Amino acid sequence: MNGFRAILVRDLRLALRQGMDSIMVVVFFVIAVVLFPLGVGPEPNILARMAPGVIWVAALLSVLLSLDRLFQADFEDGSLELMALGPAPLEIVVLAKVLAHWLVTGLPLIIAAPVLAVLMNMPADGFALLILALLLGTPALNLIGALGAGLILGARRGGVLLALLILPLFIPVLIFGVGAIEAAIGGFPARAPLLLLGALLAGALALCPWGTASGLRQALE
Amino acid sequence: MLNYFANPRRFMKLTGYLLPWMAGLTILMIGVGGYLALFNSPPDYQQGETVRIMYVHVPSAWMAMFCYTTLAISAAVGLIWKHPVADLAARATAPVGACFTFLALLTGALWGKPMWGxxxxxxxxxxxxxxxxxxxxxxxxxNSAFDDPGRGAKASAILAIVGFVNVPIIKSSVDWWNTLHQPASIIRMDGPTIHGDMLWPLLLMIGGFSTYFGWVLMLRMRAELIAGRARARRQLQAER
Incomplete structure (x- = not known):
């Protein structure tokens, strides 16, 4: 538990001191969403219809963009090796790093999302569900993404490769995330998609740290 | 059992025996099944002649999932027991499985246009x-993204195992969701719902596709083993 807290505090401190990184992710998220009204035209009905999907896809891509920094810097300067040698199990280290990463890059996305929903003219019934779905979904995305980020350490053309590996695994989160919001907008109960999102998060929380840790061990061999 | 096949030489010898059998069975089953499917089976009462696309579509879709299962199991065996031939099998399976998947998607689209519109x-x-x-x-x-092939094999093995969650989802997707794609009609609790005249050519095609996979898999693995041996020999000569 000590190791968990130490790495969490260290990562948060590092991120706060070079604050640009997390801001960049949010800025990308905002710009990506803003491109859609410009691309498909400012017709309010079309935008309202598209809003949940566009916001979720943009969130997905923002998470993807932020992932290459999750282990890369620590891998290059050797601190990852020290963490692997340290007393805390590598799985705990992974969990702490993912939690810190989510607090720094995931939470700002969730804060920015309602503003974007207003810009996209989304019906007000969906706002609470948008935040709730993102709260359940983005940690799952970060956990799944950490697996890919661990696997591509030291690979050629890592960024493109990461997208190819991880985006197919993101699809279930996208489907149920959008499903919850659209159910709320349409006046249906959103319980089932939310429960499935929660199940995805629980599954990812239980399984992904193991996979990520074994990927990191191979990278450090 | 696992250790027995870890020896590449023993593997070469065994597959040397099996190859002609696999090739013969493939040609026989796809030949007979293809003839029955295309010329000697009744057209469907609703779909007409387009039902014949099914004789390629269903076997490719089965093989797409079968290949992925093979891939995930060989990847797991290679990862857990550091089994060199299993790594080889995983690497050799992937392109074949990708081709079957593409074939299933393509034939599905060709069938969907006249049937679903x-x-x-x-x-x-x-x-x-x-x-x-x-x-x-x-x-x-x-698999091919690393300078060190061993690292590529391990990293992609983890991905293959994680991706296996998709296989049960594909299998159950027609039961869990209300899909346009029809539900399973061969492996069911109450027996197949296809008439025998259509079932037999389909089963023959599935058998033929499976032995084809076995045949190509062995060929690919043998080719890689031989290529590795040739590489080692060239290095030896260069050192001399």
């Missing part, structure tokens, strides 16, 4: 098979 719908079965195709591509990309 559209090349593609975003229903759960089609989407999950498309994801399977991307998983194959991701596996192959990750």
């Amino acid at each position: 559209t090349w593609w719908v975003w229903d759960a079965r089609l989407t999950s098979v498309l994801i399977l195709f991307f998983l194959y591509l991701g596996y192959m990309a990750l």
Whole structure:
């Protein structure tokens, strides 16, 4: 538990001191969403219809963009090796790093999302569900993404490769995330998609740290 | 059992015996099954002659999932027991499985246009098979992305095992969601719902596709082993 807290505090401190990184992710998220009204035209009905999907896809891509920094810097300067040698199990280290990463890059996305929903003219019934779905979904995305980020350490053309590996695994989160919001907008109960999102998060929380840790061990061999 | 096949020389000898049998069985089953399917089976009362696309579509879709299962199991065996031939099998399976998946998607689209009136719908079965195709591509990309081939094999093995969650989803997608794709009609609790005249050519084609996979898999693995041996010999000569 000590190791968990130490790495969490260290990562948060590092991120706060070079604050640009997390801001960049949010800025990308905002710009990506803003491109859609410009691309498909400012017709309010079309935008309202598209809003949940566009916001979720943009969130997905923002998470993807932020992932290459999750282990890369620590891998290059050797601190990852020290963490692997340290007393805390590598799985705990992974969990702490993912939690810190989510607090720094995931939470700002969730804060920015309602503003974007207003810009996209989304019906007000969906706002609470948008935040709730993102709260359940983005940690799952970060956990799944950490697996890919661990696997591509030291690979050629890592960024493109990461997208190819991880985006197919993101699809279930996208489907149920959008499903919850659209159910709320349409006046249906959103319980089932939310429960499935929660199940995805629980599954990812239980399984992904193991996979990520074994990927990191191979990278450090 | 596992250790027995870890010896590449023993593997070469065994597959040397098996290859002609696999090739013969493939030609026989696809030949007879193909003839029955195309010329000697009744057209469907609703679909007419387009039902014959099914004799390629169903076996390719089965093989797409079978190949991924093979891939995930060999990847796991290679990862856990550091089994060199299993790593080889995983690497050799991926392109074949990707081709079967593509064939299933393509024949499905060709059948969907006259039957459903559209090349593609975003229903759960089609989407999950498309994801399977991307998983194959991701596996192959990750496998060849490292300068050290051993690292590529291990990293992609983890991806293959994680991606296996998709296979049960594909299988059950027609039961869990209300899809345009029809539910299973061969493996059911109450027996197949296809008439025998159509079932037999289909089963023959499935058998033929399976032995074809076995045949190509062995060929590919043998070719890689021989290529590795040739590489080692060239290095030896260069050192002299």
